[in-house]
Amino acid sequence: MFQRGARFIFSRASSTAAAPAKNCNKKLYAGAASVVGASGAAAYMTQQRPDKTLCDDLTAGLTGAAAGMILGGLGGYYFTSSTLSPKVEKYEKYWPRKCMMLFGAPGAGKGTQGPRIVDELGIPQLSTGDMLRGAVAAGTPTGKKAKDVMARGELVSDDIVVGIIEERIKDPDCATGFILDGFPRNLEQAKALDAMLAKTGDTVSKVLAFEVDAQLLEERICGRWMDKASGRSYHVKFAPPKTMKLGPDGKPIAGTMKDDISGDALFQRPDDTAEALKKRLKEYEDKTVPILKYYGPRGVVKMINGGQDIKKVWSDVSTSLV
Ligand code: ADP
Ligand code: ADP
DSSP: OOOHHHHHHHEESOGGGHHHHHHHHHHHHHHHHHHHHHHHHHHHHHHHOTTSOHHHHHHHHHHHHHHHHHHHHHHHHHHHHHHHHHHHHHHHHHSOOEEEEEEOSTTSSHHHHHHHHHHHHOOOEEEHHHHHHHHHHHTOHHHHHHHHHHHTTOOOOHHHHHHHHHHHTTSGGGSSEEEEESOOOSHHHHHHHHHHHHTTTOOOOEEEEEEOOHHHHHHHHHTEEEOTTTOOEEETTTBOOTTOOBOTTSSBOGGGOBOTTTOOBOBOOTTOSHHHHHHHHHHIIIIITHHHHHHGGGTOEEEEETTSOHHHHHHHHHHHOO
16 A cells, blocks of 8 residues: 555654664674773783883774774674574564554644654554555545545544554564554454454554543644654644744744754644544544553553653653553
């Protein structure tokens, strides 16, 4: 349904985040090996030249250290490449896949906390809302079907979103797990998810449910600005971009709303209005909330107080990850 290359754009935050997490130990081993190599080489060079001055010894020591770092680094890399890859492969093959879900009303904080979980766990965040917005912007057949439904704040048909997720979780960056954001949205989607996970022996391992008082949501939604490529969320009051400047009316000047990382212009979603929010909240209450009862008996649901400030919410989220 979506082009392979484009899928990476549609994951919130970086879908390559898995790589640094896996490579981290490799770098540590290589670094440790270079330090050992450097010290050894420096000691050797100094010992070989007892008749030389202190300055000569230092030069020799530094040269030795540099050579040792290169040799040690290469040795460390070779050592870890040959010993770590099979371990990663075993991990991917035998350990339970982390199939996590972010659950909460529009504006509850899923898009804000998600990228932090991505950084922490090194698995991608899959936002059906971002994927559908990408399809609308690209004018694909799916986008054409979804555009008006989304603008009205209604749910897109199940077969479209189930198809998108089923394809996406086959990608290699989902091998050890993924974080669902905005999916499933009703019981039918939850059952379809269970069926697709069962095909690979997987199951939903955690549902993080953000509880936020409905009165807070309108201010959050109407003040939200987003980065199209990454899905990063900003807020004029609670999480302003560094570049934001206010006009004489106290409202942000659109041209100053830029993503902190890429510098790209931020945008406001057409459905982030008080009017569309009413409809979205009704859909959420009627169709999405029953999912919690469905997953509850499995003991995988963690409730998070999403009404606190962003840092406090993250502190609670991070302790719920273990
Ligand atoms: P969701 O993805 O659940 O729809 P977002 O994470 O995009 O919600 O958050 C909606 C808006 O509220 C964003 O503008 C975001 O910056 C802001 N926001 C998120 N969490 C908090 C919080 N704990 N306190 C205040 N504002 C928040
Ligand atoms: P939010 O969490 O802020 O409501 P999303 O970005 O998750 O918004 O979704 C935006 C819109 O995309 C929804 O209002 C709906 O029209 C559509 N959508 C996203 N995910 C789904 C889904 N799983 N099923 C049906 N429609 C969806």
